């Protein structure tokens with residue numbers, strides 16, 4: 001059990017990440033601008049773009065008590081940093097860049113200087129440069145893995161890449177473990193029956209922008225937990241995606257038919273996700289709990305009707 005500060009815990013992914021951390025017995029403090037109503041988790045309204053607030057929040061109390069416990073509050077064991085504008089066009093580009101890079105710099109700097117040696121960062125598969133390209137862009141090869149060169153052109157992804165470099169620098173300087181999760185499109189449980197998954201399955205050619213991959217919000221929590229329990233890896237980047245491609249075609253068949261000019265650089269599992277999660281499985285011991293076919297009831301119904 002650890003004392004884990006989660007930032008952005010009030011958001012879409014954060015609520016599932018927090019639930020998973022609590023399930024594993026961790027104590028959680030949520031730093032967010034937005035409130036979160038949770039009986040076990042205190043939310044301290046904190047603007048991460050303000051360094052003073054971040055240093056204070058990481059060295060402060062974990063809940064409101066009357067009186068507060070004696071002595072200094074114990075230091076957090078780790079930070080899971082999810083907060084930020086979660087895509088382009090929520091605010092103008094310069095504000096996306098300022099807030100997301102400054103917030104991440106502040107949390108990494110404060111955590112390292114306060115002696116916290118484990119930080120998990122929310123990066124994004126958009127750093128591979130296809131999702132928010134200006135026009136059509138292609139992946140250089142398949143599967144899409146962490147050692148590929150990345151050169152995103154949009155502000156959100158450029159900021160994510162800057163944040164990875166901040167993490168890398170501070171991990172070296174402070175001998176800390178900073179693991180950056182390149183998160184795929186986050187899918188909440190109720191989204192399996194919604195429009196997006198229906199389109200993933202039935203209109204797969206629309207979804208190069210998501211790399212025909214996704215991450216179940218609960219499995220993302222499992223990845224954060226795996227990151228917290230695995231020490232000593234220094235700075236690392238991990239694709240954070242589920243195991244399988246988001247349509248019904250075997251992966252090699254689908255990719256080689258649609259993109260015959262793009263090389264496939266190794267053997268692929270039959271339905272392997274094009275954004276490969278092989279590294280997070282082998283280095284952090286992550287095991288998927290929520291494959292999409294288990295939940296996609298429209299898909300199941302259709303399969304059953306076709307079988308009759």
Ligand SMILES: NC(=O)c1ccc[n+]([C@@H]2O[C@H](COP(=O)([O-])OP(=O)(O)OC[C@H]3O[C@@H](n4cnc5c(N)ncnc54)[C@H](O)[C@@H]3O)[C@@H](O)[C@H]2O)c1
Nearest residue numbers: 008011012013032033047048082083084086122183185186
């Ligand atoms: N949702 C996705 O599909 C997806 C995909 C890839 C990566 N990500 C990344 O994962 C993280 C979480 O995404 P999400 O979908 O839960 O986003 P979200 O917008 O639902 O939640 C983000 C949270 O961060 C908080 N926040 C924003 N700026 C802040 C600041 N300056 N100080 C304090 N809190 C602040 C917001 O109040 C919000 O509660 C983000 O970093 C996002 O870029 C998300």
